Amino acid sequence: MSSAATQVLPPENRLKKQRLSEKQLAAKREAQAKARVQRRATRKVIFKRAEQYAKEYAARERAEIAQRRVARATGTFYVPAETKVVFVVRIKGIMRVPPKPRKILQLLRLIQINSGVFLRMNKATANMLQLVSPYVTYGEANLKTVRELVYKRGFAKIKSQRIPLQDNLVVEEHLGKYGILCMEDIIHEILTCGPHFKQVNSFLWPFKLSNPTGGWAPRKVLNFIEGGDSGNREHFINKLVQRMN
Structure with a gap:
């Protein structure tokens, strides 16, 4: 066979x-x-x-x-020119915070002390910041501050999870439909308060900062111009972020 x-x-x-x-x-x-x-x-x-x-x-x-x-x-x-975007940092915890300011802090996503977010400045935002002024400090961030925050402390909010921004592919996957492909696009959108600022800000998880080097002022709830740390500190916010980054 x-x-x-x-x-x-x-x-x-x-x-x-x-x-x-x-x-x-x-x-x-x-x-x-x-x-x-x-x-x-x-x-x-x-x-x-x-x-x-x-x-x-x-x-x-x-x-x-x-x-x-x-x-x-x-x-x-x-x-x-008028400030278009401010960086807001929460400086006080939850103890003895009245219900209305506490609710505003939740709306601003400032849940924890030393957390920070970017906000578009308009009349509504200014009114909310006025109400929570003793519990936050804010000001106009420059290019160096925004870049260091995004690259060093930047995390994305994806399906309610905190994902580190280690690759432009993460940015492109979730913001590519808006023409935002990389970290530099995010920085530019924040600095210029671009048309997709809202989407970029929602994509970013609130920045978690450390206690400032040298500590806070003895009475930090006092306004910044009174020797405290709260309220509007304009461009001096950049020095504070450098101490907290």
């Missing part, structure tokens, strides 16, 4: 499974190749945007310096 006649063929279901596995493997490899091409294209876009943002920040800083010099030379005053 010949060897061809004695050869046993594998079962049909095993052949079907093998062919299906080969198709799935080929489809997976094709998808991975497309993803690699897409990531290369996205990286190029990110690099171009980063360069564009750097030029924009530098031009804005030069323009402000020039306006200050003109005002000084002409004997007038330079009035900076």
